[in-house]
Amino acid sequence: MGAMAMAVPVVRRHECASVYLIHAAGTFENGLGVVGKPLAGNLTDVLPSFAAVGLDSSAEYDATVAEGGQTMGDLIANLSSTCPEQKFILSGYSKGAMVVHATDLSDELKSHVCGISVFGDPDDAKGLAAGRGLADVWPIVDPVIGVNVAPFCNDGDAICDGGLDIATHLAYATDGSVTQAAAVLAAACA
Incomplete structure (x- = not known):
């Protein structure tokens, strides 16, 4: 799988969970990372049949974005073939948000994705990418x-908003963004 490999920190495991979160962590993070952990925790509280996994990141930026998108797409295809009724939430933080954008799915597989959340997305209209x-x-x-x-994308975020404030880029796990995302995703995927 190259530089980006799947971690297996499952939040709640059900054979063929109704909803499965796949979160692409930020630079130098592993597993669900700083944003994916609280997001999965919030979703665990509201979705009765739920599982989560994080994609590990490496330091090589462009290569891992493409590889991460391929890994995420392959994982969705594999899980869909095993659990055809399963829905997916795709999520990413920072570089992981770019992985979500880089995930190329067939229309059939796209129909299994019920929700997406991204935090501090460099691909945002004012972002670094x-x-x-x-x-x-x-x-x-x-x-x-x-x-x-x-x-x-927080105002002034140096990664997604063209600002100069790195602290706002690091705040998504604690500033209420994760809670808001979980509410949107739970409604979309219930």
């Missing part, structure tokens, strides 16, 4: 911001 033109590219059928897609 805005030139890639992926701000509005989502691996889901009929993406609607606030309904089945929940993007979070």
Whole structure:
């Protein structure tokens, strides 16, 4: 699987859980990472049949984004073949948000994705990677911001908003963004 490998910190495991969170962690993070852990915890509280896994990150930026997108897509395909009724939530923090954008799915697999959340997304319109033109590219059928897609970019965030404040980029796990995302995702995936 190259530089990006799957970790297996499962929050709550059900054989063929109704909803499965796949979270791509940020740079130098492993497993669910600093944002994925509280997101999974919030979703565990509201979704009765739920499981979660995190994709590990490595320091190689461009290569891991492409590899991460491939890994995420392969995981969805494998889980869908085993559990055809399963729905997926895709999530990513920082570089992990770029992995979500880079996940190329068939229309059939996109129909299994019920919700997406990204935090501190470099592909955002004002983000560091805005030139890639992926701000509005989502691996889901009929993406609607606030309904089945929940993007979070704090004002002044140095990574997604063109600002100079790295502290705002590090705040998503504790500033209420995760709780808001879980509410949107739970409603979209219930």
